[in-house]
Ligand SMILES: Cc1cc2nc3c(=O)[nH]c(=O)nc-3n(C[C@H](O)[C@H](O)[C@H](O)COP(=O)(O)OP(=O)(O)OC[C@H]3O[C@@H](n4cnc5c(N)ncnc54)[C@H](O)[C@@H]3O)c2cc1C
């Protein structure tokens with residue numbers, strides 16, 4: 001498979017950062033001999049920062065992370081520098097890879113993402129990736145509908161490239177509150193047969209939400225991919241289910257570790273055995289089969305969940 | 316470097332004094348890509364109970380200044396799956412496991428120890444007594460010296476041979492007396508500390524952030540409290556080994572715990588920020604001990620108590 005996806009513009013190495021990169025990108029720690037394939041922790045040098053509306057897209061040199069990285073996977077970054085009072089890493093969907101470079105799209109949210117916003121070319125980020133499970137490929141020839149809210153479009157440029165290259169017809173709905181919170185409209189326009197843009201304030205495309213536009217495109221689709229805030233995922237999942245379509249959702253649950261050791265990021269999911277469990281969205285997700293996610297029970301402890309009885313006994 | 320970093324968990328020798336912390340490394344497998352598990356003193360596994368537990372609803376976590384609050388609620392597969400899946404994996408990897416057990420009644424702890432007796436890969440037990448006692452209207456074992464002692468005696472009775480550490484809560488008025496009760500009950504060592512009970516409120520919703528309302532505070536924010544606890548326990552029980560923890564992120568901080576009386580340390584929350592932290596901290600601690608002129612780790616344990624003329628008033 002191609003080692004390049006998502007990144008549509010050439011990475012700008014002209015300003016002399018290329019050499020800097022080669023010196024500063026020291027894999028950390030040295031991968032022990034015989035270690036199994038999986039995520040790596042690297043010092044990633046920022047090559048390029050591009051403003052995309054309210055977002056910033058950071059392209060970094062992250063050797064060792066890219067091999068095997070697929071759309072739907074994510075990376076985590078340390079924030080705040082050496083004496084940071086923020087002990088937890090921040091998660092970002094991979095928006096593209098090219099050679100040893102990868103990119104992420106960042107929205108300024110709180111102190112951690114604001115710290116990332118202030119970084120520039122040549123700065124070094126502590127990065128771990130690739131993490132989580134990617135979007136699964138659709139059945140041969142199946143038409144795909146991509147539905148994204150805001151920076152939820154980040155993994156979709158790479159996914160759309162993969163899908164079109166494999167001969168799948170692709171349509172997309174991109175939505176956000178305001179025009180400056182849309183991402184990759186141009187890139188996805190050239191990769192899709194139909195692209196509908198919605199904004200809640202009408203500043204771009206149609207006024208409304210992605211779920212207002214999706215019903216037009218669902219009849220022509222066989223599989224739906226959705227990425228965005230949880231209420232949007234829940235609504236899109238319900239629409240896809242009404243049309244009997246497979247729907248893959250990429251969820252965004254708060255994470256403490258991102259690698260599966262802390263049990264922070266769980267949500268109730270029905271297993272192949274029919275039993276529901278709290279699954280970790282960082283290692284069992286972030287992409288789940290929407291039909292298996294119990295959206296109504298997120299934030300609750302359903303009685304029939306595996307291990308719920310033991311909680312009642314000790315409370 | 317050549318410094319002797321070997322230490323002991325009870326009677327068992329381990330090559331490094333740096334371990335993971337329970338609940339911060341799962342059962343080790345997920346850390347395998349980031350560090351050499353066999354180079355750690357031991358992997359301290361997530362507290363296991365008799366039955367599978369779902370844990371609490373989300374949100375289960377809130378980041379706080381230099382720390383975090385968690386209300387995971389001991390999500391885990393139960394002892395059967397632990398014995399058939401998690402522990403054999405650690406053993407096959409050549410890693411040492413300190414197995415953390417938790418329960419809601421004295422007999423549950425005893426049964427867990429019985430089930431684990433002689434299990435391949437296990438080198439020690441850590442008894443997490445920061446759990447509500449269902450027979451005592453939910454009072455936490457670790458807050459009641461008599462109940463804590465009863466748990467340790469039951470575990471000792473179930474497995475006379477294995478090194479047993481009692482893991483204490485800092486949310487008590489006199490941690491040294493709880494430590495003494497655990498030692499009297501049969502604990503070989505003391506793990507200190509578990510998280511401190513905390514609360515965060517969302518000023519948008521004006522409701523607690525965690526669905527469980529309160530949660531356990533961990534990370535650098537609690538380090539001075541943890542260090543004070545280790546100091547007090549070592550003063551009260553100088554012969555009892557201590558596994559110190561609470562906010563350790565580097566070798567210098569680990570050294571503080573060692574000279575305060577810890578013969579080994581656990582690294583918890585720091586793993587979330589840097590999964591290779593336990594291995595790095597072991598390296599940094601060794602370098603620092605060399606720089607301070609120590610020939611072996613064991614010479615530094617409790618050194619701060621000997622290095623100054625400290626009155627009891629200054630120490631407690
Ligand atoms: C799998 C995954 C993919 C993501 N992809 C992107 C992306 O491509 N672009 C992007 O801009 N953001 C993305 N996010 C959200 C991003 O991680 C958060 O916006 C960021 O962690 C907020 O940190 P902060 O310090 O700015 O905010 P604060 O609110 O100060 O953070 C406090 C704590 O809450 C957590 N937190 C807060 N908001 C979120 C959130 N929305 N999701 C998860 N954790 C949160 C933080 O990690 C931190 O632990 C993704 C999250 C996940 C889980």
Ligand SMILES: Cc1cc2nc3c(=O)[nH]c(=O)nc-3n(C[C@H](O)[C@H](O)[C@H](O)COP(=O)(O)O)c2cc1C
Pocket residue numbers: 262336337338339361362385387389415443482508509510532533534535537560561562563581582583584585
């Ligand atoms: C997410 C999380 C889960 C934890 N789970 C357990 C547990 O199952 N059993 C236990 O004894 N301690 C548990 N702890 C407490 C830690 O083992 C440790 O005592 C505490 O966090 C202080 O160390 P630290 O600041 O290095 O994290 C947990 C801590 C965290 C942050």
Ligand code: FES
Pocket residue numbers: 254255256257258259260261262263264265266280281282283
């Ligand atoms: S974030 Fe720690 S287990 Fe998923």
